[in-house]
Amino acid sequence: MKKETLGLLLGLVGVTVFAITLPMTRLATGTADAPLLSPWFVTFARAVLAGSLSIIFLLVTRSPWPEVAQRKPLALAVLGNVLGFPIFLGFALRLVPSSHAAVFTALLPLATAAAAALVLGQRARLGFWLCAALGAGLVMVFSTLRAASQGHSLGLEWADALLLGAVLAAAVGYVYGAKVTPSLGAERVICWVCVMALPVTIPGALLTWPGQAIPTSAWLGLGYVGIFSMWAGFFAWFRGLAIGGALRVSQVQLLQPFISIVAGFLILGEGFEALTLGFALAVVVTVFLGRRFTLPPTVPAPTHAETAAPHMPEPPTPPAAAPNPS
DSSP, X not given: OOHHHHHHHHHHHHHHHHHTHHHHHHHHHBOSSSBOSOHHHHHHHHHHHHHHXXXXXXXXXXXXXXXXXXXXXXXXXIIIIIIIHHHHHHHHHTTXXXXXXXHHHTTHHHHHHHHHHHHSXXXXXXXXXXXXXXXXXXXXXXXXXXXXXXTOOSSOOHHHHHHXXXXXXXXXXXXXXXXXXXHHOHHHHHHHHXXXXXXXHHHHHHHTOOSSOXXXXXXXXXXXXXXXXXXXXXXXXXXXHHHHOHHHHGGGGGGHHHHHHHHHHHHHOOOOOHHHHHHHHHHHHHHHHHHHTTSOOOOOOOOTTGGGSOOOOOOOOXXXXXXXXX
């Protein structure tokens, strides 16, 4: 098998794992009318599962402790990816279907690139910012139309505000994780983030442990998001990027919202809504176009006169977001 093909397959595995996060989270938390596991407990317990696996990985690979300068970015990644994203997502998915959430989380690659431009001071072209604004506008229109279709007042629904919070938390967490990825390595960043969260997530899981009987399906949903979404999926994703090339493999992310919608149908029996599918496609198009504006410009071959003069390096492009962080 060619390296490019293997990279694409691993990337697709990673994206599929992350896409299924949405319906599996709702399977674990239940709905507002039929609540199951608390979103707080799901957030803490999944991190404990991932943290336990991370300890094993770090011990087996004899990974060194993060340096002092690396701990602040890792701590911010903990706040964004381990705590912020799943708690916002868990409460939102009690109120809306996973297919609805897929439209909002489709913005994550654009949000991550925007966060990189703001936090890391990386340059982004005007076209990128226009695409980002268009993508944000599309989800606002989607929220308004869906609220109107359900007889609610026009405006941003509470669940949609939670989903936007989840996207922003994940984007910021990814950017700070990306700051230490060159020195630690992607897999070790994921593992150290999960391990650093354990002093919070272990007591949190114990304090929020369910006091009533919970069906097996909810525990299976929790196990999935803890083992696969928050840990194993990242290994497939980052390995795919390394083998197949980041620019090529990252395009597989565009399939993620549609895989989430199909998974919601297969796992939860959610229906296919034309409004949801249409806006998911529109947001994906803005992500695709926005990525074209974050690629480094093609540098023409230098002329004979130019070869004698030094060239200034191009500014780095924003880091490619991983699919939804668990």
